[in-house]
Amino acid sequence: MLELFKLLGNKRLFILLMGLVLFIGLMGFTIGPRTTLSWPEKFTRDTIGFVQYVFYRPAGYIAGFFEDISTLRSLYEENEQLKTALAHYTRDKAKYNYIEQENERLKNDLHFTEEQRNKYNYEYRIAQVVSVNNDPNNRTLVIDLGARDGVKQNMSVTSAEGLVGIVSQVSNFTSTVKLLTSMDAKDPNSKAIAATALGKENDSFGMIESYDQASGTFIMTKIKETDPLQKGDTIVSSGIGGVFPRGMVIGTVVSRQVGDFGLTNTAQIKPAADFSDWKELFVVFTPEVKE
Template identity: 30%
Template sequence: MNQFFTNKKMIVLLVSVILFVSLLSLSLTQAGSSNFVQQFTNDITAVTGRIFAKPVNAVNDLFGSIDRLQDTFEENQRLKKEIDRIYETQAELAVLRDENQIMQEELDLQNSLTDFQTITGSVISRNPDAWVDQVTIDRGSQDGLENGMSVMSNNGLIGRVVETNPTSSKVVLLTNLEGSSNQVSAEILSEEVINGLISGYDVETNRLIMTQITSTAEIAEGEQVITSGLGGSIPRSLVIGTVDEVTMDDHGLAQRVYIKPAADFEHIRYVTIINRTAESGE
């Protein structure tokens, strides 16, 4: 019985060897084909590569997305700075354009005041609590300024010097409503001589008020109003504005004229001071 099992093992072993040799011979005789071990190895390698390739590719895609997001963020920041610089440049150009226009108006004003000695200056401060009352300019007594001198801006009279320091002065505006000390003698350029006083300011309509005009005077809208030179320190022929509306006063005895100022009292940047002592004649 034991001998049978031993012969059986020998038979199985012999058959296995024959099959192995047959398979080996078959694989060697097939030109261009891979043996079983190589195919098995290639399959395992391919499967393993596919398994590991997916997470690796996912990680690579993730880092690539992060890099692209960072590039996009940096590009957006750069574009934002460029836009800010454009806005700043536009604002600077607008300011320069406005200042150039104002300075051109002041130059035109000086060219029209050839009969007077003029001194140019700039507004250096304006108190918001007294916006319609006065401004401070950067010219003073060492520049030849004296109290009472007329001050113009934007081709129109805006007030007079009331206080001088060596390097600065205060200018009270025509829009100042306190008392009668700021009244200005004025004249309407019409077919007849029409004199009156600039004695008030309408805050709601931004118009000067001219009073003490006879009820029989014929006044038309659009006529020019200038200084009459009868008030003492302010010379004649300085432009104040144009007639905008004519009404009767509260008593019905005289006319009240509303004047559209030639100067922009809300935006006073540059000024021209008039020295009456240098006036050539009236």
């Protein structure tokens, strides 16, 4: 026993142990849900965010220039595809306008409140990526919108292709986006996405809870056996969970099989966003809910 106390008399060992305890305390404290950051954290993030912004944009331009040269050949093909897509859009637009007006009329007839009307009226605000952390365990981005611009924790962030992640921490001028690839069913702070298939919104439902690093796909669970979901469907968020807004494109179904316990089915979803070459992203502002 006495020898044990003598061991504690060793200054170096004592400092080492204190450091260990301190760090475990720090990690335990920061892993829980934190709503605001302390001012040293905000200060560090904003100053370094500014410096990173100066570096990231020119690098992006140069990389983009070389990419443009390499894709020059496929430009003609892409143009052809876009023309077809545009023709589809103009046709759909006529249909959409008609449905929207009818929807408006019905809402009026049913006396919808202002809040109910604006529920799905999202605002997309463009944000520039400032820096990227590709650590597979903690993939994050820093964007140049912060608390000053009204960004709040847990807002969804999408690229032009599809849902990318959610805002994990906000400081005054920058905020950190946690990418969907770090979703994990076991992590209590990770938020699952209630999802459905495009065109089958009323019949299809499942939860996207985790990302499989090895195959590079999201795992969608809790799909009913009678669900019409099939390979090739586009998966969008259903907005039921409350965190993710409605209608965010997530990906396409690669395969569907019977789940772990045989009661429900599981599907693998290939992400729509390609999670590389980050430039502009959109933060989705949902309308304020009055308390």
